[in-house]
Amino acid sequence: MIRVVVVDDQELVRAGFCALLDADPGIELVGEAGDGLSAVELVRSHRTDVVLMDIRMPGMNGIEATRLIRAMPDPPEVLILTTFDTDENAFDALAAGAAGFLVKDTPPVQLLQAIQAADSGGAVISPATTRRLVDHLVAARMQRDRPVPAGLETLTEREREVLALVARGCSNREIATRLRIAELTTKTHVSRILTKLGLDSRVQAAALAYQTGLVKPGD
Incomplete structure (x- = not known):
């Protein structure tokens, strides 16, 4: 029973x-x-x-x-x-x-x-x-097994923060305000990010941030 x-x-x-x-x-x-x-x-x-x-x-x-x-x-x-x-x-x-x-x-x-x-x-x-x-x-397995694009692992913690804000559509001035850094410093970070990742534009950088899971929709 x-x-x-x-x-x-x-x-x-x-x-x-x-x-x-x-x-x-x-x-x-x-x-x-x-x-x-x-x-x-x-x-x-x-x-x-x-x-x-x-x-x-x-x-x-x-x-x-x-x-x-x-x-x-x-x-x-x-x-x-x-x-x-x-x-x-x-x-x-x-x-x-x-x-x-x-x-x-x-x-x-x-x-x-x-x-x-x-x-x-x-x-x-x-x-x-x-x-x-x-x-x-x-979905979780695909995210975990997704290869990291060459160069992404070389980004510093600050550069990852900048990239995440770029992906959210923030301008250099907005990024500078949020991170409390100079706007010129922000431009330098963005330039280095594009160089390290082999990208040509902020749009490509934003797309990459979403593709790799650094930024998720709704964040």
Whole structure:
């Protein structure tokens, strides 16, 4: 028997999950809670294998509750079930120790399979979330493996600061004001940057700053 706790602040939602679990002969419903703190106390007082955890709840949210539960000796696995399928929620949940991240409209059969998988030590993530996480990992890998153009590593810390401001569209006067240096000194820095990088213009320098990740869109 897989011992399961259901945590959700909406009574109707909890009732639906509990009815589904009660109908499965391989699952024992240990109890239910309407907030994170009650969930932590329930798990501490009852032997539990898997916790179905909502995120947005009054008082302690599901992420913090997951973190506390996973810090217990011999903790149960936690499956996050949420309406808010965002990258931030997914990353926070997995970082807190959750074994899975699913949306609440997951079909009943798949939810039961997810509980079994979590109890067996597996990880379960909804397909849409998995795709986004993979995209993030690929983007991070590409950024990490991107070769550094010849000369970029020779820039001084000050020259990198100047290059970053050039990429943000700052004029020499604006750069001088921000860095509290003379405008002539700024011109010298820009000239040296172009020479070291083998570039012909500030536009090329700005493009290179974005391509190498020195400056990111939105910075």
